[in-house]
Amino acid sequence: MAKRIEISGLNAYYGKTRAIEDISMTVEPRSVTAFIGPSGCGKSTLLRTLNRMHEVIPNARVEGKVMLDDLNLYGSDVDPVAVRRAVGMVFQRPNPFPTMSIFDNVAAGLKLNGVRGRNRLGEIVERSLRGANLWNEVKDRLNRPGAGLSGGQQQRLCIARAIAVEPQVLLMDEPCSALDPISTLAVEDLIASLKDQYTIVIVTHNMQQAARVSDRTGFFNLAGQGQPGRLVEIDDTNKIFTNPSEKATEDYITGRFG
Secondary structure, three states: OOOOEEEEEEEEEEOOEEEEEEEEEEEOOOOEEEEEOOOOOOHHHHHHHOOOOHHHOOOEEEEEEEEEOOEEOOOOOOOHHHHHHHEEEEOOOOOOOOOOEHHHHHHHHHHHOOOOOHHHHHHHHHHHHHHOOOHHHHOOOOOOEHHHOOHHHHHHHHHHHHHHOOOOEEEEEOOOOOOOHHHHHHHHHHHHHHOOOOEEEEEOOOHHHHHHHOOEEEEEEEOOOOOOEEEEEEEEHHHHHHOOOOHHHHHHHOOOOO
């Protein structure tokens, strides 16, 4: 199920403004890769290029190549909707559909993809909620609004919704920034368990979190205000945090800037 991501010479623009410049890197399957760096260095922009959500923004465009195994995600014959089905996204703030029940929140993508039958939907909803480590907390109230859950539960509900359609890659844009420490720990434990099945990429401003949950870490920076973000280095997380190759990485991790 999990796929390798190969990024080559990637540039992303908002109108005439280049947000990220010449990004090339590999994201290994069945692993967690963390993106760290100061605000404005393009981490979230890069994340959105990986499932073609960047181009949804007016006048935004991408140059370069993103390969999902042998598939060029920006190939002329590739359907962006199919890309977003294969590459799921979990956002910074939990965003369950407010008018939908817990059950219907998880089933929403399945129904859009043509899955029918209450029994079939029920099987996948239960499996997804179990996968998100939420089933035991909500199994007796599946018909209640998803928006009635706590913040941490809502974020795990959104993860259940994302994995219900069986993506190959799971992108997470600061998934714990709006959560309390206990909920954060629950999501981090969940990320650790999901990496056996998925390729996971997480953007985080919390360097301790990156050190805890990721196998590899990429450090991004920009030369100055208004300049595009660049990948400074990417390596095994332990090496990035103990013996980085670049002085800028060491300066950021030790708090000398950022």
